[in-house]
Amino acid sequence: MASLARLTGAGLVALATLSSATPTPNNAFRPSHDAARRNAYDIFNAIHSAMRQWGSSLNHNGMSSFVVTIPPGVLLHHGTRQPQGPKGPEWLAFEVEHAELLAHPRPAHTPSLLFDQQPEQQQQQPISSQHQPPKPTTDDSHGYLFSYLTTSPIPLLYLDGTSAGSTDMGTLDTQDILLRLSPNSSIWDEYPRAFDLCDIVTPWGLQGILRMEAGFEVIKCDFAQEMEMVSGKGMRRPEVDGGLESEVDVDGGRKGWMFGLVRAVGQRFGGVGAGGVRVDWGSMVSAWFWEGLDLRGSGGLPRLVGVGGKELRAIRGRVEEVVRERTGGKGTGGNNVGAVDWQGVVDMVVSRYADRLRYMAEGVHDAETMRIELNGALNTHIDYSIQDTETRSEAAIDRCSSFYTLAASPQTLEDGLILTAVETVARDICSTLFEARNLFAEDPAANDTSVARAQQIIQQLMNRLKWTKWKKCPACGLDEVCWAPLWPLGDKESHERPNCRNASMIDKECVSRESNAGPIDGNDGFYH
Incomplete structure (x- = not known):
């Protein structure tokens, strides 16, 4: 405003x-x-x-x-x-x-x-x-x-x-x-x-x-x-x-x-x-x-x-x-809502994988748990009637990549471009998880070294995805809010690691911005 x-x-x-x-x-x-x-x-x-x-x-x-x-x-x-x-x-x-x-x-x-x-x-x-x-x-x-x-x-x-x-x-x-x-x-x-x-x-x-x-x-x-x-x-x-x-x-x-x-x-x-x-x-x-x-x-x-x-x-x-x-150039609005709810599609992808990826990247410490998590994420898409393992994996990745877009029927040029982007991201998720799964599927004796490698692969995927859900605060107190940069207030720390703050802490932030007024150029602690 x-x-x-x-x-x-x-x-x-x-x-x-x-x-x-x-x-x-x-x-x-x-x-x-x-x-x-x-x-x-x-x-x-x-x-x-x-x-x-x-x-x-x-x-x-x-x-x-x-x-x-x-x-x-x-x-x-x-x-x-x-x-x-x-x-x-x-x-x-x-x-x-x-x-x-x-x-x-x-x-x-x-x-x-x-x-x-x-x-x-x-x-x-x-x-x-x-x-x-x-x-x-x-x-x-x-x-x-x-x-x-x-x-x-x-x-x-x-x-x-x-x-x-x-x-x-x-x-x-x-x-x-x-x-x-x-x-x-x-x-x-x-x-x-x-x-x-x-x-x-x-x-x-x-x-x-x-x-x-x-x-x-x-x-x-x-x-x-x-x-x-x-x-x-x-x-x-x-x-x-x-x-x-x-x-x-x-x-x-x-x-x-x-x-x-x-x-x-x-x-x-x-x-x-x-x-x-x-x-x-x-x-x-x-x-x-x-x-x-x-x-x-x-x-x-x-x-x-x-x-x-x-x-x-x-x-x-x-x-x-x-x-x-x-x-129609008439300002009528409301009658041309797109046929595909793309945010709903994207939300399903994020809700399925966000917590799983973070848990596997940060919370799993043994091969058996990693194997269970990877199979749980991918078994839905694997057709075990296919005997050749390479063909089976390729078919599973294809099925996984389009799982949430099967019902999407693009109506506009932009719909088609969004579909391409969403399936590109989904394919990266699916192929990366299959890459991690192969470390265990091909080696029943997989050990901590395999876990570390799988976590590295998954963390690299998370770095590409950059989902903002991973920056959300844990539950804050009733007298606190999750503090992330909200124009015109913010700092580098809260952009990288949003945190819980109470009223007095936020008042101090306002006083700090008031007493150090000047152009927002990215080097004064606002955003990043």
Whole structure:
């Protein structure tokens, strides 16, 4: 949300200039199954993490878009220091704590970094837009919270990863470099960014953008469309007019104010829930689908900075093409949900193998247990009526690789690419486990050396898979939350090893970020 971007101070980013070359013909640069195979793990993980706070926080640089629909009957919230509801474009939160944080006026004596209005450049009117951001109010004692109920399906373009994170690490690449074709935008240009995105997607039949930071949010282009205000309330500083002094610390800040948000967001690590967002999985358009793109450069975070202008325009053109196909360009949404629930397919693969792989890699210490675990994972796919062992293994790997995709019937180009990626990942899992099993099947006297070798093979597989489930905290206390990087807060330690933290620990994190404000460049402890 625009105001959360101000929680960490101002900073600028200079990204590579786009090529001025003319667009290539449609058939010259297209998605390919070779690219889907090469980038299979990234595609698989993008689907697994889509619309989930946990995976999208850890894999924060998204490279993909999806057509999504918010159905009727969903509550969304808007926090502001303005006394009236906005007309749009503006932000809506799924979690009320997310909006409340922005509805709270700035506490007395609190440093201005957390609650000040946008930098001057953020107040500028964007080109081609007739709208302007709201004028700042000078009243620090009031804030306002408005709640809206959706009355009809609201079609949106969802950008995966932590796409609302105002960083120069790549979280904004799909917005600034791909959609806006504006790589030199300031990371803090939230209002120009919102207006530009609305100018882009509304002709396609969409009503806004869905993004994520510490909570999921909607950039709603027109608040008069498909929703009604159901409540509005004023809010005051806790110490004003009888506010509880216990809510205010010695520096004038609100105790536990960020903990409340993190706790609410943590309840949605696995998704928004209650059918709040319907994803059309067959509408996925991803830079991972395209041949010849160097998205990782030297092997770091995925970025679009090295992609040429004509390639970017081709990908952007495919996004538009897919959106128009799914919505009919009329913004109706909700009627074109893809035939294959790819996240459901991916979830079945992860749920079957994640705990088994970790146990075999870390918890098994003898050959007999390893043999039992490997057979338990693979016997389902082995046809023991086949006498030749090599033929039997090959047939079993084929059966294992397609076990969860047998019912998948691709309806779109993207469906086919996703199928290729999912089966590529499944084949790697199956063939690796059979490789480990052969250490024991061919040697009844297998010993600790065989166990160590099997664990090495499985650990290498886990390193390729990079499933975020393996980073989840053990059960936290009732007064704690599992702490992973949530824009605008985070550190390297919690990215590598998420951990349980209580309110006082998270408050200290907020104070630390407040007192050390500056650009988020990946070297200050945020993310990795």
